[in-house]
Amino acid sequence: MLPNDVNALIKKLSPFMEEDSEIFRELMTFFGQGSKIDVHHGDLSKFLGPKRLYRVIRLKGESYKDCVYQLVDNYPESMEALGMLRYYKAPTGPVRWEEVEAAEIAIGKELTMATYGWMPDAWTLFEKGPQGDEGGEHELVAILAFDLGE
Template sequence: MSEKIKTLIKRLAPLLDENSDVFHELETFFSTEGKIDIHLGDLGKFLKNNRTYQVVRIKGNSYKDCVYELVDNHPELMEAIGMLRYYKAPAGSIKWEDVEAAEIAIGNELTVNAYGWEPDAWTIFESDGSEHGLVAIVALDSLL
């Protein structure tokens, strides 16, 4: 699947550097390792013309802590026009109620533009670490 995703990213965004953080994180997000099914159509929506992209990586004591750090320390997200994000679960079983609480927090904190995001999608990956994590791939209007 990874080669298919690479090819699709290159076709949809030929100017996006294959060695960039954005390219790498898009590959990760759309891999088959995630615990929530991802729709490839979101990739085309995310990689529209006239957008710039940013990757934000956060570690914390909980998924919700990661969300609040994202919101508090990255005010540019208030201008986001699309966001793909994935959580990194600490080793062991995923506590889905904690992930749901984090997603509710994102909705509460970023409601102004959240409904206009194209796309707004998330998944979660198991990790072998002990910390919670959040990686956000953000699309911003290049005219800003």
């Protein structure tokens, strides 16, 4: 999906979301181009459901798994989310897919049974560009949707 299409879909599904907001920018990143794993754009409509609040959590660590443990340990509210989109940013160099798989296994083991109801629960990965990004750290960006309530 092209960036203009993603932008239009976000505006259609959540017309009051500001384009310059952090959540809008991160949704554009997640559903935009350049990821190493294709994402389903149907997840966007599931994520932008009615009566929701959103939060972005950025983590850096020595490994993807380290980032996952930081999310679980330091942000317990993330376990109460209705939906989570997350992307990993790989350090400079070849992507070590086994490390990404270990992080996703860890997140599955650390979550409570209630959390498995996340709609959506999706992830992808981006490589860091050669300029501007320090190359050594692994990163995880979690985009969370919470129930606003009545």
